[in-house]
Amino acid sequence: MSIEPLLDRRRHRTERDIALAALGLFEERGVDGTTVDDIARVAGVSARTVFRYATTKERAALIADHEVETQVDRALDDLQADRPLVPQLVELWRDVLAAFDDGRSGPGSQALRLWRLAAREPRLMLAAIAQDEERLTRVQSQLVDRLDLDPLAVRVSLESTAAVVRVVLDRWACDPGTHGLVSTYDAACRALRDQLGPP
Structure with missing residues (x-):
């Protein structure tokens, strides 16, 4: 077994531990009532390690x-x-x-908890929006370079589809038992197409 996959697995486990520790503490104490030292202690790492993976305590939950x-x-x-x-x-x-998987998978459960929490924690929501903006800018640059597409067209495409996803996650987080994630997404995409109308 090579060292690199082992190191990757350890890194990914550390990322998951930090994210889940931050999420659990934020749910229990709120963002304001939680410190980076608290997150580090629960995750079993140093505060320095937390900062290696996340620039702020809010972003620790967003890993x-x-x-x-x-x-x-x-x-x-x-x-x-x-x-x-x-x-x-x-x-x-x-x-x-x-x-x-409607919150039944590990990533789905984490996403559901995060979106529910962000709805009542403005600092966490702002951090999520900022992180999404950074990611979209990065993806835009990659797609423009790789596919040789118009930057404006790429940005509009990314922003419009990402907005639908955010709306769907918000609705799902409000009542996951009623609103299936994929079915809500399909309905939102149809609604957008209907509102755009013929060209």
Whole structure:
């Protein structure tokens, strides 16, 4: 067994431990009532290690699940320049949301807890919005360079599909028993198409 996969597994486990520790503490004490030292103690790491993975305590709870991130990265790599971008992104996000399995998978449970918490913790919501903006800017740059597409078209495509995902996650977090994640996503995509109307 090579050292690199072992180190990767340890890093991913540390990321998960930090994210779950932050999330649990925020749920119990609130963001204001939690320190980085608290997160480090519960995660079994040093405060310095927490800061290696997250620049703020809020972002500690936002550390993404490695498997989901890998799924998104692979799907982004598969996007084709000769096909319309929006339908490809719609399918990408549908696959990601399906992996959440309505909160029954590990990443799905974590996402559900995070979105419920963010609804009542403005600092966490602001951190999530800022992180999403950074990610979209990064993805835009990658797609423009790799697919040789117009930056404006790429940004509009990314922002519009990401907005649908955020709306769906908000609705799901309010009442996950009533609103299935993928079915809500499909309904939201239909609603957007209906509102756009014919060109």
